[in-house]
Amino acid sequence: MKAMILAAGKGERMRPLTLTTPKPLVRAGGVPLIEYHLRALAAAGFTEIVINHAWLGQQIEDYLGDGSRYGVSIQYSPEGEPLETGGGIFRALPLLGDEAFVVVNGDIWTDYDFNALRRPIAGLAHLVLADNPAHHPAGDFVLVDGQVRDGQPDAKTLTYSGIAVLHPTLFEGCTAGAFKLAPLFRKAMAAGQVSGEHLGGHWVDVGTYERLAEADTLIEASR
Template sequence: MKAMILAAGKGERMRPLTLHTPKPLVRAAGVPLIEYHINALASAGFTELVINHAWLGQQIEDYLGDGSRFGVSICYSAEGEPLETGGGIFKALPLLGDEPFLVVNGDVFTDYSFANLRQPLSGLAHLVLVDNPAHHTQGDFSLQQGMVRDGADDQHCLTYSGIALLSPKLFAGCEPGAFKLAPLLREAMGRGLISGEHFSGHWIDVGTHERLADVEQLLAREH
């Protein structure tokens, strides 16, 4: 099974750090954020990785290379212009193949075990949901008996973690260009084709300087 790390974001809320450094290469405890993902994916048995990039993307390629020093093989999907999550994944599908693949946002920090997603996929996607963080209290989706629903009217919404198992068939009929992933997921939810799980371990969306500091504090406590 292949895995894709989404690394095309500009990280505008983390300026000035991201003016000259792409967000995935911002360091926490001396290690680039994306390196934590690569090591965790490698230890979970994912050896074929695809990474998309846009803003300062050449720096990502220069730092990670072909992935051999991490024990993986890395292919890159370079985006001339930002394609958003859906468009970025769609552009990378030729590199990902015809089978379900793992996808993870490059700017989250987590101790989720990616090995959990090395499983058959019955529908079009399997999402990892987390408790709502302080900056996203309304949540995204609800989880009912292992199936994910659009949670707009639900009092018990959870937040999409940015970690999922996706089928290429989710993108059937899509056209090249920029588009979001969420509408595709919601349409498939309406057809009962999205399963999910609730993860209650460490998960931080590293979108601000404050949350980067949270990651550093977490790492300091663990070491």
């Protein structure tokens, strides 16, 4: 099974830091965010990694190289302009093959065990959902008996963590260009094709300096 790390975002809410450093190379606990993912994926047995990039992307390639020092092989999918999450994955599909693959946002920090995703999925997607953080109290989706559904009145929602297993068929009918991933998820949910699980460990969406500090604290506490 291959894995893809999404690393094309600009990180505008973390300027001026991200004016000169791509967001996935921002350090938490002294280590670039994307490096935690590479180490965790390698520990879980993933050896073929695809990374997309746009803003300051050459820095990512220069830092990570071919991945050999992490025990993995990295292929890059450069984007002239950001293609949003859906468009970025769609562009990289030729590198990912015909089987289901793991995808993880490059700007999160988590102690999630990626080994849990090394199994077949029955539908088009399997999403890892986290407890709603303070900055996103409304959440995204509902998890019922292992199936992910769109929000329902009075139902307990969870937040999409940016970790998933996707099947290439999810992108059937899509065309090149920028597009979001959420509408594809919702279409697949309506057809009962999205399973899910609740992330029980630590997870931080590192989108601001405050959340970067939160990740720093959790990392230091785990050492």
